[in-house]
Each structure stands twice: as structure tokens, then as C-alpha cells.
Amino acid sequence: MSSPTTPSFGKLALAATGGVLVARGLRRLPTARFAGMSGTSIAGPSAAGWVTDFLNAAYYRRDPAERTTADLRLAFGILTTRWHRTGAGRLHAADVTAFHRAFGRERFVDDADSPRGTLNTQQLHEGAARLFGDWFLDAWHDPVRRAYGIAFPEPADRDAYLPELRLDHAKLGGITPPQAAAAEQTWHTYPPVRLGDASAAEIAVELLLRPETWPDYGSELGRFTPVRSGGLEGQTFEIEVVGEPVGPVPLLLRAYVTVTEVLTAGDALTLHLERLNDTFARYTPFDPRPLPEGAQGVALIELTTHAGHFLGRARNRLLVFTSEGQAWVRAIGNWDPLDWHLDRLYAGMGRHSQHAFWGMGQSEESVLHQLAGAVADQDAHA
Incomplete structure (x- = not known):
């Protein structure tokens, strides 16, 4: 953790679907400037x-x-x-x-x-x-x-x-799902974050289905703000991140993702999770299964990037599930091979922040830990 006199922007990064890339490096890249995604809307x-x-x-x-x-x-x-x-x-x-x-x-x-x-x-x-x-x-x-x-x-x-x-x-380009062959993509399962006992899963889903509440789960690495009317189906989110100042001018970054699928408990979710587990077993055998053995899926939300996103073509899924009387939420991502400059940033600096944002690390860094806190607050006032 940073000292009180030094802003913790040293590790602030672009917290976005599929990954987080360090802002200091991005600012120096012509491709990032071309993307035109600096600043907040x-x-x-x-x-x-x-x-x-x-x-x-x-x-x-x-x-x-x-x-x-x-x-x-x-x-x-x-x-x-x-x-x-x-x-x-x-x-x-x-x-x-x-x-x-x-x-x-x-x-x-x-x-x-x-x-x-x-x-x-x-x-x-x-x-x-x-x-x-x-x-x-x-x-x-x-x-x-x-x-x-x-x-x-x-x-x-x-x-x-x-x-x-x-x-x-905004500079909202077209939607950009991964296009590379599955074997060439990166597939990754992030550590699950505990929401509470099994009843907390229902509370979490109720909150997530209301996109207007998503800014309430913002962490120190980033936050999601909906930019369309209506519910979660087809919703687009602006992801805001403040990057470390480079010289005298601070850097604000943003990216956009759209909800391309929402599944709640039922046959469609069961089939989707079976296929997702099979995909990870085939292409990332050393990563944990998205849905652990014996767990029950409760809901899945799929987010897909838009053009100009700093991770390129990517998808991320938020999975709420229960296991052994406890409720959990985790992120599951896949993305096309990165261009060389983004790959260097991700390998060198972005991977840690990516994991922290999706739940591994300090709770103040993680949007999923902040969601868990909101679930606990709502459960306490129920």
C-alpha cells in the first residue's frame, strides 16, 4: 500500500473487461492516443x-x-x-x-x-x-x-x-468480441469472492440486475457507470479510471463494454456453464474450473468490449454461484492475442492489477469485494 504522502496512482491501472493495463505506459503509446479513450465523458x-x-x-x-x-x-x-x-x-x-x-x-x-x-x-x-x-x-x-x-x-x-x-x-465504437481461434486466445478464471451464506446470492443478483447501482461498487482501481436506459440486458457501461500523473498533467482513462448475455438459474445457464467448464479444461487445464465441482450456478453476466478498448477484443463474465452453503462471485475472461506493446504492459504490470480488480488482493481494489460489501449491508437492513 502506498505511503500517505504518495498517491497510490503508482499502481492505478485501466480496470476493464478482461484486464487492467497501467496508465503510465498507455499514455506513451501512439495506439492508445489513436484510440482516443483518454478522459472521462x-x-x-x-x-x-x-x-x-x-x-x-x-x-x-x-x-x-x-x-x-x-x-x-x-x-x-x-x-x-x-x-x-x-x-x-x-x-x-x-x-x-x-x-x-x-x-x-x-x-x-x-x-x-x-x-x-x-x-x-x-x-x-x-x-x-x-x-x-x-x-x-x-x-x-x-x-x-x-x-x-x-x-x-x-x-x-x-x-x-x-x-x-x-x-x-463518448467515443463508442462497435462491439468487439474475440475472433481468434479458441486455442490462440487467453482464458482465465479469477479467484472467487465470498458474498455470504447461500441467501446472499439472490441479493447479489438483484443488485447486479439493476445497472443504475453499479457505480455503488466502485473500487480504487475503477468503476462502472451505465450509459443506456433500461435494465441489464444490452446495457453499456463506461469504465472510468484515473491514471498516475505523468509530469504536471494527470491522466483520466475510460473504456466501454456491453452486456451481451444475462442468464439466471435454469437449463440455459446450466448448459452454458458446462460448455465453459469444458472450454477451460481444454485450453487452460491448470486454471480452476469456472463453476467448481458440486457448485450451483445462480446467474451469469457476459460483458463484451467495444472498439478502442485497451485490451482489444475481449469478453468477461461475472458468475454468481453457491457451494457448500456459501455464495460466491467470480470473473471469467477470455481475449484475443494482444498486440506486442499491450502484451508487454500486461505481462510486466497489468496482470497484478487485473487480479486485484477482480478479487485477488486488497478489498479496496476489487469491485467484487465492494459488491460483497453492498450485499452484506442490504442483508443487514433486510
Whole structure:
């Protein structure tokens, strides 16, 4: 884990379907620039510096013992709510004035609870109230008024929201499933993450079937935000990642994936998992079976990349299953051979972050651990 004075961006990477590639290396690649996937769809290039500085202050620059992923999600929520309430145009350099008025004083005060350049939880709450009004925090903590990573004053405002607004500034290419022969592709099963007892599987599936909740499971390596109206079938997600600053200019990255299949318990899921297990046994015999022996599949969600994705043509699946009275979720990926420059990055640096994002490593790095936390919270309040 990084020291309190050094942002943990040193290992921040593109957390996306099939893998995570380190942002520092990507920025130097002509092919990555050609892909045009730097930046987030809600912020223009002129906002990159202050947006990343705000996220640093709210999370990455703070002492790891004091920060929480809930604060990071709140910081993203403040940015996204600001974007929405200013007409869904991209954030620009001029928006820093409002943020400075709301958060600036606290950031420049150096005390035991909040060293200079950082914002603790209370300061985030107080600044958000100054920026939006007293309604914001109540709405943020209300699942009826929080959706798509945005806090809405009233449920009617949430119902009227069009997630397609993010596509106005997206660079959404065509969908790109793997095309190479199966024997040439990389097939990989990630470690499962425990959700709780068997009943937790149903809660997890209920949450995952509501794409507007996916930003609630964001980790320090990345987050998913839906960009289409409707449910999970055919949904497209923008994956946002903040990369390590290279020189004076921070780097924001994004990628897109679309849900190409959703299967819940039944014959179709059973057949799909049998075929998937057979495929892994044939092409990756040393990887664990996607569905362990004796386990029962509960749901499977397949995500497929779009053109411009940093891992090229790829698929990833989220599998919820039960085994021996416990519920689990795991990621299962496959992708075409990487171009040489991406292969070097993946082999040298991306593989570790990829595993961490999908569950192996610190819980704050993993979107699946964050999902497990949301499942536990919902189960406790049931």
C-alpha cells in the first residue's frame, strides 16, 4: 500500500473487461492516443487537473488507514452530480471555482485530522452541502434518490434522468468480441469472492440486475457507470479510471463494454456453464474450473468490449454461484492475442492489477469485494 504522502496512482491501472493495463505506459503509446479513450465523458481536457486533484484529496493522497472507498465513491458522486446539475455538459476549467469555494479552505488547512491537500469524510460532507445544498447528503444516502452515481433531489428527478447523456461525449465504437481461434486466445478464471451464506446470492443478483447501482461498487482501481436506459440486458457501461500523473498533467482513462448475455438459474445457464467448464479444461487445464465441482450456478453476466478498448477484443463474465452453503462471485475472461506493446504492459504490470480488480488482493481494489460489501449491508437492513 502506498505511503500517505504518495498517491497510490503508482499502481492505478485501466480496470476493464478482461484486464487492467497501467496508465503510465498507455499514455506513451501512439495506439492508445489513436484510440482516443483518454478522459472521462463528464469532464473535458481542461478539467483533468482539478478533477484528479479533487480525487487525490478525497482518497488517494490520504493515509490508507483513514480513507474509505465510500469516500472515493462520494467524491465521484459529487463530480457526477455537478455534471448533471449544470446541464450535463462536460466539466471544464471554470468549474474549479465552485469547487474551490466549497472545498478549498479545508484542503489548505493542515491539522491532525486532515493534512494539507486532503479532505476527510466530514470535510467532504460539509463541502458537498455548500456546493449543492443540504439536500445532497440525504439524497446520496437514500437508495431511492441515488442512481447512476448521482444524487437526485426527488425520486421524480431520478426517473427523468437519461443516462444516454454521457454518450454525447463518448467515443463508442462497435462491439468487439474475440475472433481468434479458441486455442490462440487467453482464458482465465479469477479467484472467487465470498458474498455470504447461500441467501446472499439472490441479493447479489438483484443488485447486479439493476445497472443504475453499479457505480455503488466502485473500487480504487475503477468503476462502472451505465450509459443506456433500461435494465441489464444490452446495457453499456463506461469504465472510468484515473491514471498516475505523468509530469504536471494527470491522466483520466475510460473504456466501454456491453452486456451481451444475462442468464439466471435454469437449463440455459446450466448448459452454458458446462460448455465453459469444458472450454477451460481444454485450453487452460491448470486454471480452476469456472463453476467448481458440486457448485450451483445462480446467474451469469457476459460483458463484451467495444472498439478502442485497451485490451482489444475481449469478453468477461461475472458468475454468481453457491457451494457448500456459501455464495460466491467470480470473473471469467477470455481475449484475443494482444498486440506486442499491450502484451508487454500486461505481462510486466497489468496482470497484478487485473487480479486485484477482480478479487485477488486488497478489498479496496476489487469491485467484487465492494459488491460483497453492498450485499452484506442490504442483508443487514433486510
